[in-house]
Amino acid sequence: MSHNLLKGKRGIIFGALDENSIAWKTAERVHEEGGEFVLTNAPVAMRMGQINALAEKTGSKVIPADATSLEDLENLVDQAMEILGGKIDFVLHSIGMSINVRKGNHYTDQNYDWTQKGTDVSATSFHKVMQTLYKKDAMNEWGSIVALTYMAAQRVFPDYNDMADNKALLESIARSFGYFFGRDKKVRVNTISQSPTPTTAGSGVKGFDGFISYAEKMSPLGNATALDCANYTVTLFSDLTRKVTLQNLFHDGGFSNMGVSDAVMETFTK
Ligand SMILES: NC(=O)c1ccc[n+]([C@@H]2O[C@H](COP(=O)([O-])OP(=O)(O)OC[C@H]3O[C@@H](n4cnc5c(N)ncnc54)[C@H](O)[C@@H]3O)[C@@H](O)[C@H]2O)c1
Numbered sequence: 001m002s003h004n005l006l007k008g009k010r011g012i013i014f015g016a017l018d019e020n021s022i023a024w025k026t027a028e029r030v031h032e033e034g035g036e037f038v039l040t041n042a043p044v045a046m047r048m049g050q051i052n053a054l055a056e057k058t059g060s061k062v063i064p065a066d067a068t069s070l071e072d073l074e075n076l077v078d079q080a081m082e083i084l085g086g087k088i089d090f091v092l093h094s095i096g097m098s099i100n101v102r103k104g105n106h107y108t109d110q111n112y113d114w115t116q117k118g119t120d121v122s123a124t125s126f127h128k129v130m131q132t133l134y135k136k137d138a139m140n141e142w143g144s145i146v147a148l149t150y151m152a153a154q155r156v157f158p159d160y161n162d163m164a165d166n167k168a169l170l171e172s173i174a175r176s177f178g179y180f181f182g183r184d185k186k187v188r189v190n191t192i193s194q195s196p197t198p199t200t201a202g203s204g205v206k207g208f209d210g211f212i213s214y215a216e217k218m219s220p221l222g223n224a225t226a227l228d229c230a231n232y233t234v235t236l237f238s239d240l241t242r243k244v245t246l247q248n249l250f251h252d253g254g255f256s257n258m259g260v261s262d263a264v265m266e267t268f269t270k
Pocket residue numbers: 014015016017018020021022023041042045065066067068093094095096097121148149150193194195196197198199200201202203
C-alpha cells in the first residue's frame with residue numbers, strides 16, 4: 001500500500017535495533033512511500049548487526065552515532081546531507097533507555113548516576129539532535145521532526161519508573177525547541193504517544209505482559225501496533241500535516257481518553 005507520500009524527501013531514522021523496533025517498521029514504510037534516509041543507532045547496537053539487513057532492504061546507509069554525543073551527531077548530520085545530496089526533510093527520534101529499569105531498581109530507590117544517564121539518552125538526546133540540525137541549518141523548510149513517547153508522562157504507571165520523568169522532559173523539549181524551529185526554519189516538531197508495543201525497550205518494563213493486555217482491553221480500537229505507529233509517522237513526515245506542530249499526539253486506540261471499558265469492568269463484576 002504505497003501513496004508515494006514521501007517521494008523526494010530525505011531523512012534520518014534513529015533507533016532501529018531489530019525487526020520489532022518501531023523505527024524498523026517506520027524505515028520500511030518510509031521506504032515504501034518513496035522517502036530516502038540514513039539509518040543510525042548507537043555503536044553498541046551496531047554490533048548486533050541486524051540493522052545492516054534493514055539497510056540493504058531499504059537501500060540505505062548506516063552511520064553509527066551515540067545520540068548523547070554532540071561530536072557523533074555533528075558527524076551524522078554532515079554525512080547524512082552528503083550521502084542524501086541535500087538538506088533533511090524528516091527525522092525520527094526513536095530512542096529510550098533506563099538503567100534503573102534494566103537493573104530492576106525501584107522508582108523509590110534510584111541510582112542517580114543511572115537516572116542521569118537514562119535522561120541523557122532518552123530525553124536530552126532529543127535536544128542535542130535538534131540543536132545540531134538547527135545550528136547546521138540542516139533542515140529544509142516544512143520539514144518534520146518526530147519523537148516517540150508514552151502516556152506515563154501525564155499519568156501514573158508505577159513500573160514505568162524513571163522513564164516517566166524522561167518522557168515528560170522529552171515532550172517538553174519538543175514544544176520548547178519546536179517553537180524556535182517553527183519560527184526560524186518552518187520546521188514542525190511533534191511527539192507521538194504510542195500504545196505499549198512488544199519491542200526490546202517495551203518488554204524491559206516490569207509487568208509488560210499485564211500492561212499490554214490491560215491497554216488492549218481498555219482501548220475501543222485496541223492497542224496500536226508498531227506498524228500502525230509507522231503509518232502515523234509517515235503522515236507526519238508528509239506534506240499533508242504541515243501545520244501540525246508542538247503537539248503530543250496520542251496514538252493508542254483511544255486509551256488516553258478512557259475511564260473504564262466494559263471489558264475491564266467485567267473482570268470486577270460477578
Ligand atoms: N515499546 C513500547 O511499548 C513503547 C511505547 C511508547 C513509546 N515507546 C518509545 O518508542 C521508542 C522506540 O523504542 P522501541 O519500543 O522501538 O524499542 P527498541 O528497543 O527497538 O528501540 C530503542 C532504541 O534506542 C536505541 N538507543 C539506546 N541508547 C542509544 C544511544 N545512546 N544512542 C542512540 N540510540 C540509542 C537502541 O539501540 C534501540 O535501537 C522509544 O523512545 C520508546 O520509549 C515505546
